[in-house]
Amino acid sequence: MILLRLLVRGVAALVSLAALVGVVRLVAPATAADGTPPGAARQLAFLRTALDDGAGEDAQALFPEGYFFAHVLYGLARVELGMREPARREESSREARWALSRLESPAGVAPFSPELTPPYGVFHQGWTNWLRGGVLALAPADRRDPVEVRRFAETSAALGAAFDASATPYLAAYPQQAWPVDSTVAVASLRLHDTLLPPRFRGTVDRWLDGVRQRLDPRTGLLPHRVDPATGAPAEVARGTSQSVIHRFLPEIDPAFARQQYLAFRDHYLTTPLGLGPAVREYPEGLDGPGDVDSGPLPLGVSLSATVVTLGAAQRHGDHRLAGALANYGEVAGVPVQTPWTKRYAFGALPVGDAFLVWAKTARPWVPDTTSQPSLSAGVPFWWRLPLLSLLVAVGVVPWLPVLLLRRRRRRSAPAGTGPAAAVGLLP
Template sequence: MTQPSSSARRVLRWVRRFVAVAVSVCALAGAVRLVVPASGSAAGEPPGVRRQLAFLREALEAGAGDEAQALFPEGFFFLHALYGLSWVELGLREPPGERSQALREARWALERLDSPSGRAPFSPGLTPPYGVFYQGWCNWLRGGVLSLQPEGRRDPAEARRFAGDSAALGAAFDSSPSPYLAAYPGQSWPVDSTVAVASLRLHDALLPPRFGATVERWLREVRRRLDPRTGLLPHRADPGTGEPVEVARGSSQSMIQRFLVDVDPAFAAEQYVRFRDRYVATPLGLGPAVREYPEGVDGPADVDSGPLPLGVSLSATVVTLGAAQAHGDAPLAAALAGYGELAGLPIDTPWSKRYAFGLLPIGDAFLVWSKTARPWVSRPQDPPPPSVTWWWRVPLLLLLAALGAAPWLAALRRRAAA
């Protein structure tokens, strides 16, 4: 067998060194991302979110909404809605005179929802028209646009539209025997009605109140129809009676907990701790993540949950970051944000930031919306007892240290033997 030449051996040696250095640098970068704070406070702006929104706007203009629509039924809608809502979140952190960009971008997103493309997946024959999913999210964003405008200087047409759409939602809830309105013909998900009811609370915070009785009735009916296994709102309900037909799941619970705090803070606090205790897990001991099904229950993955490695839903984990922030659970929010900085493979430039190489902008939209989360209407109860400590990072840091050191072990053994 021909031996490699000395020059070939030198090239091979330099290649091995380059790979070793690259692996070690990546491990070090991962460790830094894991420990540097990635979530914001209630008043402060989370780091990097404006650059994420810059990436999303560019992606939307390049057709990302249509691409997301091909992946799941509400892809176009969600991508625009979350973009607009994230700008509202940022605008609400700014002085009233400095909200022009946030207001402009939120209005742009709302216009895209209020279009044939935005309404395409939904049925105009439902009550309210196009269903509670479409009307609830649109009404929440419409209220957010109004929130960015100083009282007394709000656009009259936007205020009338918000009042009218809220009245249609309120009438639909008042006339329904179930607290859970249909999102599609014959299909009802409690999370969609939770968003819609939160928008009625937002109406009463911005305009003359009129939906207090509607919301209180909704809460009474919801408490009578909780999932018997978990004590939480079910994932799916019978469209006629509202009775649970599917166990509570992480993909919908993570969003319910985000909105329920603006409907009834006390009830929301009870529900949040119950959810956190049953769904937040540490698979293989590596960081917090959110299960799609409660402990002891197995179920299939679907378009809501995404793939379920070790029973964990990546989408539920991302959205739970926002729920934790909305409930003042800073330790869990910080842990989920830090884990996302490590596992999300972010590409960070001075102009934009994207995760997973920017291949799925809908994931970036959910993440930026979660990072900016805080209540719009209510003050949450006292923060829940912490469920994670700083030590959750230790197994991941040890794993990264081993990964960074591994390429050098053979050379160190040779040197020690020489």
């Protein structure tokens, strides 16, 4: 009986401790509008080690762009950390260059076709050009490597020429396959070019925006998930996995149009499954569909990957309450493991997931916004934590009920004249 009591109390204590940790993670700041988001530098330290140990190759076995994403997101997060902390710029620049070299390595281009225009397709060229521009952005204008400047100008020119020659705003990422999100990243890189170097792509960008506005998803009014590669006509309804990335880059292209699109995205895709916290649906409200390698499983219609990436989109749009809510929710559900030097989520089982998360948490503008945007209403109410806090408190308290019941039963079953009171002569 003594062993049973000790076991029950031990289990109760462990569960209560876990619930307490959850409460702390739910309320402690997990993002930073300025400065470094908590834990970001340690996440990047873990990621670099994981990439050296083959995490990119492991990710490639999971989906076609796994190797590429693992390295490009690491490089982009390094750039953004350097933008936030000038003292880290030299380290960030070195690491971003290392990631860039991996994108252009045989393993980095292997999944893509050199026969496309531009070579290897708009997915590979767009993300690579964005990172290349980020490397330049870390250096003062008078100290930039002329070779890197020339390379960025050349690849931007190739992208611009491809868009100018296309009958559709959406270039192919793979033969006969086009996704608007990929072209959005590429066009953002042209806007970054015009910020860092003498401008030359204003007309290309304007024509692209006109073409996009003419080909929106009729159900949601958003950029569609997939399009006809020849005409750019919508071929699939807007989906959370691509929308979460689009809304990270669209503000770099046209802030006013981006704001309209982001608000529509929130209306159609933001949800609170079981009332416990914000999440992002893969399909718009009222429509269900199958998951795939990008979205993962869709419990209650929610895409985990879209939810993670939306954190960065919200932060980029200045929707800081939603960004903080998504980050805090991730601190509870993501089971982070920390050391003084590293931080990883889900016990480090899927480093490419850590790459997406740290890229989301470090989100910041790269192209200055010269427009005057109205203030953005909060994406979630101020009391969003209360249901989850109540659940955590209940989880922490419930395991102690058996302990109390055992104690009460023991007191009832104790014979009269026994116990501590009788031992000192207080009972007859």
